[in-house]
Amino acid sequence: MKLLIHGRNLDVTPAIREYTEAKLTRAINHFEGMVKEADVHLSVARNPRVPQQTAEVTMYANGTVIRAQERSENLYASIDLVASKLSRQLHRFMDRQHDHHHSSGHRASTTPGTEEIVGELSVDHSLTEGREPELPAPAVRRKYFAMPPMKLDDALHQLELIDHDFYVFRDADDGQIQVVYRRNHGGFGVIQPRDA
Incomplete structure (x- = not known):
């Protein structure tokens, strides 16, 4: 390890x-x-x-x-x-x-290795040519991560594994971004987008 x-x-x-x-x-x-x-x-x-x-x-x-x-x-x-x-x-x-x-009808999906992902994202040109270095806005930290579609119960499981108060995921049924979170008085909540 x-x-x-x-x-x-x-x-x-x-x-x-x-x-x-x-x-x-x-x-x-x-x-x-x-x-x-x-x-x-x-x-x-x-x-x-x-x-x-x-x-x-x-x-x-x-x-x-x-x-x-x-x-x-x-x-x-x-x-x-x-x-x-x-x-x-x-x-x-x-x-x-x-x-x-061991449940019937379920097959685990395989997670692609780093080599596969990096191979798909190869860049042919310079990423810095013609650009000036600049600092991001203060107090803003950006994180990027893959969001494979998942069911709500899988998102709840991920929430337990990462030990945070919330977990952002893409719903497997409708493809919408949702947030599952721990409620202060126990249990969980889900924030779902709604058309205005």
């Missing part, structure tokens, strides 16, 4: 690196063939009066993004908590994969 460890407001010492590697390796040892890459961000709050140390991990397992984040007063405790959370999420992911593969 390829493991990238980054630190924000802290130096990633060899001890922290070894501890993180050991905890994550132990958390995914049953799933190691499935997890190809993990991106770890360790951070310490800038304000010394706020003892908050965060461990955030994003894993790529068979084309699925699994993300977890934990905060505590101790970086090692945050790493322990995030490793446990990832292990639970991977178990849920495997159980769901197992259930889907």
